[in-house]
Amino acid sequence: MLRAHVTELSYNDEELTRLTFPRETLRVTRGIGSGLSRREEHAPHVVWAVGDRGPNLGLQLAIERYGLENLSVHADKPGAKLMPCPGIGPAIVELHVSRHHVTAQRTILLSDVAGRPLSGLPPAGTPARNVEPALGVDGSVHPSDPAGADTEGLAAAPDGSFWIGDEYGPSLLHIGPGGSVRARWVPAGTEAVFAGANYPVAGALPALAARRRLNRGIEGMSLSTDGRRLHLAFQSPLAHPDDSVGRRARHVRLWTLETSSGALLSEHLYPLDRPGSFRRDCDRGNVDRGDVKLGDMAALAADSLLVLERVSATTKLYLVTLDPERSLGAHWRDPETRPTIEQLSADDALALPVIDKWLVFSTDDHPEIVADLEGLALLDERTILLVNDNDFGIEGVATRFWRVELAEPLNGSDASLHQ
Numbered sequence: 387m388l389r390a391h392v393t394e395l396s397y398n399d400e401e402l403t404r405l406t407f408p409r410e411t412l413r414v415t416r417g418i419g420s421g422l423s424r425r426e427e428h429a430p431h432v433v434w435a436v437g438d439r440g441p442n443l444g445l446q447l448a449i450e451r452y453g454l455e456n457l458s459v460h461a462d463k464p465g466a467k468l469m470p471c472p473g474i475g476p477a478i479v480e481l482h483v484s485r486h487h488v489t490a491q492r493t494i495l496l497s498d499v500a501g502r503p504l505s506g507l508p509p510a511g512t513p514a515r516n517v518e519p520a521l522g523v524d525g526s527v528h529p530s531d532p533a534g535a536d537t538e539g540l541a542a543a544p545d546g547s548f549w550i551g552d553e554y555g556p557s558l559l560h561i562g563p564g565g566s567v568r569a570r571w572v573p574a575g576t577e578a579v580f581a582g583a584n585y586p587v588a589g590a591l592p593a594l595a596a597r598r599r600l601n602r603g604i605e606g607m608s609l610s611t612d613g614r615r616l617h618l619a620f621q622s623p624l625a626h627p628d629d630s631v632g633r634r635a636r637h638v639r640l641w642t643l644e645t646s647s648g649a650l651l652s653e654h655l656y657p658l659d660r661p662g663s664f665r666r667d668c669d670r671g672n673v674d675r676g677d678v679k680l681g682d683m684a685a686l687a688a689d690s691l692l693v694l695e696r697v698s699a700t701t702k703l704y705l706v707t708l709d710p711e712r713s714l715g716a717h718w719r720d721p722e723t724r725p726t727i728e729q730l731s732a733d734d735a736l737a738l739p740v741i742d743k744w745l746v747f748s749t750d751d752h753p754e755i756v757a758d759l760e761g762l763a764l765l766d767e768r769t770i771l772l773v774n775d776n777d778f779g780i781e782g783v784a785t786r787f788w789r790v791e792l793a794e795p796l797n798g799s800d801a802s803l804h805q
Contacts, residue, residue: 408453415779439506465518539607556603590648606683633676634732666699
């Protein structure tokens with residue numbers, strides 16, 4: 387692990403609205419902490435950020451903190467969320483990073499081909515792909531939206547466009563410079579779920595992608611410097627063949643796609659750390675395998691990535707190399723293959739090649755950094771920008787940025803980082 391100097395940078399959240407509820411007023415602010423990205427040809431101070439689907443609250447929080455007792459009738463619905471402002475949807479924000487401050491320069495709302503802003507409401511579910519019920523303040527269930535997206539990872543392309551990972555499909559959205567969706571790639575066989583979206587939809591992703599755990603879809607993303615290859619990580623092991631297996635597995639699939647067609651070029655396995663190694667989270671209570679997840683990614687070189695791995699309070703940054711000799715055979719992404727990778731992983735019986743990883747940085751050694759870091763960008767070969775997800779301010783949390791200056795430049799082959 388490298389020595390590092392950490393500096394917090396100031397940032398002012400943009401207030402979007404205030405909602406008066408029985409027990410407390412909810413101040414909604416712009417969410418920008420789900421993913422960060424840079425373009426190599428731009429100055430290091432230009433960083434792009436993305437928020438998720440929009441303001442959403444777990445039902446327990448909505449009932450206990452804000453007094454919305456009428457939502458209790460939905461308490462038995464897995465993953466149900468209150469979405470009090472369905473008109474506030476996904477957006478990209480251009481940031482300027484100075485020595486001491488981060489400033490929002492402009493906001494780009496995601497839109498369909500007619501210029502209508504996308505909502506963060508979920509599309510319809512299927513037996514093989516559950517979605518979280520989205521509720522209104524009055525307790526009604528919002529209608530599904532085939533064009534809606536829960537945006538997470540972000541990759542800024544050299545041509546001015548963007549790639550965004552979505553948790554609902556899960557899917558990939560290719561976004562033009564002005565925010566319009568050029569195309570949405572979804573798991574093969576799920577195209578009908580998105581019928582009615584006013585933009586092109588293609589079943590370009592492997593069908594296996596639909597086996598993502600609920601609210602654990604595509605999370606980390608990064609482009610090769612030429613923009614031809616897109617690296618993506620699922621947030622957690624797939625629920626393959628079921629959710630119980632996904633929660634016990636500890637290997638996450640990393641895919642590399644061809645941006646011109648969506649063809650899957652390679653698949654690697656990332657080994658998640660043992661739950662007990664996340665010290666700050668363990669101090670708060672029990673941590674199990676299902677709590678450990680991947681966040682953002684940033685590319686260093688052709689096949690080297692910096693990967694964010696976390697629970698909540700503890701965040702670790704790992705350097706990995708996507709060794710071609712450790713790429714998996716195509717049959718492992720066939721939904722009919724048994725046992726699945728996730729079953730082998732859950733039973734500690736995995737005998738497949740996994741990628742090596744080297745620990746670069748851990749917030750366990752820097753308690754001044756708060757929880758729930760999700761966004762990661764490389765400003766240069768030894769400077770990292772981190773941001774937390776403020777969840778649109780629903781719990782009064784502010785967006786906070788940290789600059790991490792490493793004592794040595796990152797090197798994709800630096801085995802001295804290995805502990």
